[in-house]
Amino acid sequence: MRKRKMSAWRSAAAICALLLTAAGCGSGNDDDKGGHAPDKLGKGEGKVNIIAWAGYAEDGSSDPKVDWVHPFEKKTGCQVNTKTAGTSDEMVSLMKTGQYDTVSASGDATLRLIASGDAAPVNTKLVPNYKDIFPALKQQPFNSKDGRMYGIPHGRGANLLMYRTDKVTSAPDSWRAVFDDAARYDGHVTAYDSPIYIADAALYLMRAKPSLGIKNPYALDQKQLDAAVALLKKQHQAVGEYWSDYQKEITAFKGGDSVIGTTWQVIANLTKAEKAPVKAVLPKEGATGWSDTWMVSAKAEHPNCAYKWLDWIVSPKVNAQVAEYFGEAPSNRKACAETAAPDHCAIFHAEDEKYFQRVHFWTTPIKQCLDGRKDADCTDYAQWTRAWTEVKG
Incomplete structure (x- = not known):
């Protein structure tokens, strides 16, 4: 349930018959x-x-120099109406209204949209730039089902461990620093404010307590969820602030209210730019992360323009613009040659698949265990949401 508040710097079967002429609906190969x-x-x-x-559909209103909406409108004749959402839950609710054609969903929303039938499978052959998307972003558990893609990958990033080097004198290389050792920084630990953060605790427990048998941080049976919740309750005693607004985290680290906690690479970069002595690392356990996907509504009233947008937003030049403005690794491998900063892709590890192999991208928890278990029931997102409320008290 990522909540993003950016500054100016980055700040369907039932209607298929109606769309046959305009969009050439499929012949029934996909889920009804x-x-x-x-x-x-x-x-x-x-x-x-x-x-x-x-930051994903900029039209120059935040910064006159940042505009990839008007060029799209001029090229395609498709006028863009954008609704900016603050959380994944909001995106899911908005998609259920049927008033929107496409959404930039994160992995903690995508499976919900697929399961509810609010997102339609996409024909990637109708998105020419799809061929240049990094292969590792295709056919993933969070953006596909039964071998069919349910969207076009947009970008990706890892949730890193950031700390103030003047306050945390022994450089941490493990999430233990914010879990089992959190009391060392009592009142100055920060954590991401979302039920999906439970996966961060589960990821740590995969190595810290192998007897729990956690194989996938998004596939937790009740016993495993209880263990993660217990760890998070222990951490809660040392947390000074749960963050969702990236600017607040920058301020907290700059002022010293936060000295260690989870972050994004772009936040680390901006915090350093504010002259705060911080460093961000990918711990030895790996990390959770996010990969956003442009999905098409099963009730899209403007499917042709929606597909044109999907191809536009992942085209090399535009994908590079978005990645730099927002602060992430682009999904199109050709975008790395289009960034204004020549080292952008290196900084965000865009072409480093060994790096991203250590990242467990956000995936909506569901009852059917995502780790392949057939003899167990896993906990779903609703249970995680209730558990997160319990953690925060």
Whole structure:
């Protein structure tokens, strides 16, 4: 349930018959519940309604120099109407209204949208730039089902461990620093404010308590969830602030209110730019992370313009612009040659698959265990949400 508040710097089967002419709905190869992927595209409908994270659909209103919406409108004739969402839960709710054509969903929302039938499978052949998406982002548990893609990958990043080098004198290389050793920094630990953060505790327990048998931090049976919750309750005693607004985390680290906790690479970069003595590391256990996916509504009224947007937003130049403005690794491998900063992809590990092999991307917890277990029931997102409320008290 990522909440992003950016500054100016970065700040369907039921209607298929109606869309046959405009979008060439498929012939029934895909899940009826989630609609059909079109076989071909027709003329643009003149508009597209988008749900996006702040910084993903910039039109120059935040910064006149940051605008990839108006060039899209000029090229395609599709007027963009953007609804900026603050959380994944908000995105899921908005998609259920049927008023939006596409959404930049994170992994803690994608499976919910697929399971509810609110997102349709996509025909990747109708998105020419899909061929240049990093292979490791395709056919993942959080953006596909039964071998079909349910969206186009947008970008990715890891949730890192950041600390003030003047307050944490022994450089940490493990999440133990914010879990079992959190009391050392009593009142100055910070953690991400979302039920999906339970996966961070589960990831640590995979190595710290192997007897629990956790194989996937998003596939927890009740006993495993209880263990993660117990660890988070222990951590809670040392937490000074749970963050979701990146600017607040920068301020907290700069002022010393926070000295150690989870972060994003872009936050670390900006905090350093504020002259705060911080360092961010990918701990030895690996990390959780996020990979966003542009999904198409099963009830899309403007499917042709939606597909045009999907291809546009992951085209090399535009994908590079978004990645730099937002602070993430682009999904299109050709985008690395288009970034204004020549070292952007190196900083964000865009082409370093060994790095991302250590990142467990956010995936919606569901009853069917994602680790392949057939003899157990796993806890779902609703249970995680209740557990998170319990953790925070």
